[in-house]
Amino acid sequence: MNPTPTGRVPTPTGRVLPLDGGAHDLVLTRAFAASAPDVWGSLTDPRLTAGWFGTWTGEPGAGSHVRVQMGFEQDAPWSDVTIEVCEAPHHLGLSMLDDQGAPWRLEALLAEDEGVTTLTFVHHLDDVGGVGDIGPGWEYYLDMLVASRDGAALPAFEDYHPAQSAHFTDQLGTDQPG
Numbered sequence: 001m002n003p004t005p006t007g008r009v010p011t012p013t014g015r016v017l018p019l020d021g022g023a024h025d026l027v028l029t030r031a032f033a034a035s036a037p038d039v040w041g042s043l044t045d046p047r048l049t050a051g052w053f054g055t056w057t058g059e060p061g062a063g064s065h066v067r068v069q070m071g072f073e074q075d076a077p078w079s080d081v082t083i084e085v086c087e088a089p090h091h092l093g094l095s096m097l098d099d100q101g102a103p104w105r106l107e108a109l110l111a112e113d114e115g116v117t118t119l120t121f122v123h124h125l126d127d128v129g130g131v132g133d134i135g136p137g138w139e140y141y142l143d144m145l146v147a148s149r150d151g152a153a154l155p156a157f158e159d160y161h162p163a164q165s166a167h168f169t170d171q172l173g174t175d176q177p178g
Contacts, residue, residue, distance in 0.1 A: 003153065003154050003155060003156040004156060005156040005158035005159050006156065006159055007159070008159060009159060009160070009163040009164065010139065010143060010155065010159060010160065010164075012135065012136070012139050012164040012167040012168070013028055013029065013139065014026055014027065014028040014135045014138065014139060014167070014168060015027050015028075015171065016125075016128065016131055016135070016168055016171040016172060023124065023125060023126055024125045024128050024131070024172075025122050025123070025124055025125065026122070026123040026125055026131060026134060026135055026138065026168070027120065027121070027122050028120075028121045028138055028139065028142055029118055029119060029120050029121070030118070030119045030121075030142050030145065030146055031116055031117070031118050031119075032116065032117045032118075032119065032146075032149065033115060033116055034115075034116075034117055034149075035089075035112060035115070035117060036089040036090060036110045036111070036112040036117045037088070037089040038117070039089070039110055039117045039119060039149075040088055040089035040090075040092075040110060042145060042148070042149055043092060043108050043110075043119075043145075044060065044088070044092065048148070049068075050071055051148035052072075052141065052144035052145045052147070052148040052149075052154075053068075053070070053071065053072070053141055053144065053145070054068050054069045054070045054071035054072065054073075054076070055068070055069050055071060056068040056069070056081070060083065060086065061083060061086050062083055062084065062085055062086040062087075063082075063083065063084075064082075064083045064086075065080060065081065065082050065083075066080075066081050066083065067079070067080060067081070068081050068096070072141075072144065072157070077099070079096050079097070080096065080097070081094050081095070081096040082094065082095045082096070084105075085107070089110060090109065090110050090111070091107070091108070091109055091110075092107065092108040093105075093106070093107045093108075094106045094107075102127070103126075104123065105123070105124040106121070106122065106123055106124070107120075107121070107122040107124070108120075108121055108122075109121075109122070119142075119145075121138060121142060123138060128172055131168045131169060131171075131172065132162075132165035132166070132168050132169040133161065133165065134168070135164065135165070135167065135168030136160040136161040136162070136163070136164040136165055136168070137157075137160070137161065139160055139164060140155060140157050140160040140161070143155045143160075
């Protein structure tokens with residue numbers, strides 16, 4: 001089920017940070033009034049990930065391979081995911097292939113301070129050519145995470161893309177592909 005677009009563009013928060021060697025990191029954050037273990041569960045428990053991203057099957061743990069079904073994408077495709085790092089409840093590192101076969105390296109870092117847990121989500125980009133599509137996508141999914149945890153209405157992807165695309169491509173400057 002896809003929510004109806006509201007016509008309101010959520011304020012994008014993501015930053016595209018240049019790294020040595022021409023690579024970039026796409027970095028987005030969200031804060032939760034919850035403990036790190038509680039937020040960790042929302043990122044790793046397939047019953048909870050189903051409410052904002054998709055469900056998964058397989059054995060969890062560093063070095064494991066799982067299959068993720070994208071619950072909010074057209075035709076609900078499956079993706080193979082390798083768990084590179086699994087240090088509960090603070091660091092999850094994943095790698096997978098996008099729908100064109102390009103590798104995606106992703107990290108979720110959780111830091112708790114006085115009952116508030118900050119999620120820093122990092123998509124390591126070897127190529128920034130698709131950042132105008134990727135950035136709004138991650139904004140949408142992280143807002144889906146927030147809404148699913150809060151029991152709020154889920155956002156509509158059409159409110160994010162293409163309306164937020166320029167926020168990400170403009171961070172590249174004029175000498176970068178975008």
